[in-house]
Amino acid sequence: MTSHTYSNIDLAAVLSEKKPVLTRCSFQKCNARIIPVTETLQKNIVEIKEAPKMMSTATDANEVVKSSASFFQIGDVWDFDNIGVSRPTEEVAGKFSLEDSETFINIERVLVCSECDRGPIGFAGLSSTDLNDVKNLKYFLSCNSVLYQSS
Numbered sequence: 001m002t003s004h005t006y007s008n009i010d011l012a013a014v015l016s017e018k019k020p021v022l023t024r025c026s027f028q029k030c031n032a033r034i035i036p037v038t039e040t041l042q043k044n045i046v047e048i049k050e051a052p053k054m055m056s057t058a059t060d061a062n063e064v065v066k067s068s069a070s071f072f073q074i075g076d077v078w079d080f081d082n083i084g085v086s087r088p089t090e091e092v093a094g095k096f097s098l099e100d101s102e103t104f105i106n107i108e109r110v111l112v113c114s115e116c117d118r119g120p121i122g123f124a125g126l127s128s129t130d131l132n133d134v135k136n137l138k139y140f141l142s143c144n145s146v147l148y149q150s151s
Helices: 013-015 041-042
Strands: 002-004 020-023 031-035 044-049 070-074 094-097 104-111 122-127 138-142 145-151
Touching: 013 020, 013 041, 013 104, 031 041, 031 070
Parallel strands: none
Antiparallel strands: 002 145, 020 031, 020 145, 044 070, 070 138, 094 104, 104 122, 122 138
């Protein structure tokens, strides 16, 4: 299977052909599965301009990868195949509002590959309308921090 970066794959086209798409850790020695991309997940891509800086990847040393504000919004940590979630940290603390919403997300944790602990590849936060409980965390995986494989 060939690996692609976010800028080099048309997720909608691949998914419309009913081909499975997996996201994988971008570190060559790791390559762990992160989360399968479904049509629902593909529709849950949000643009977050105020997001903390994430790791970006390239499949070729000559390829230039732009920083991306595109994130998969994931509602449940159990949707991931492999993900590590940090304890609350001040390093990424901040807040942002989702598109077309007055609700703010307070960023408090980072996401890393659970196999090799490299990252950050995303972050997690609590909505300003939710109770301050880890069960209410919302997860945001950077589209540009993982590789995509389809068969």
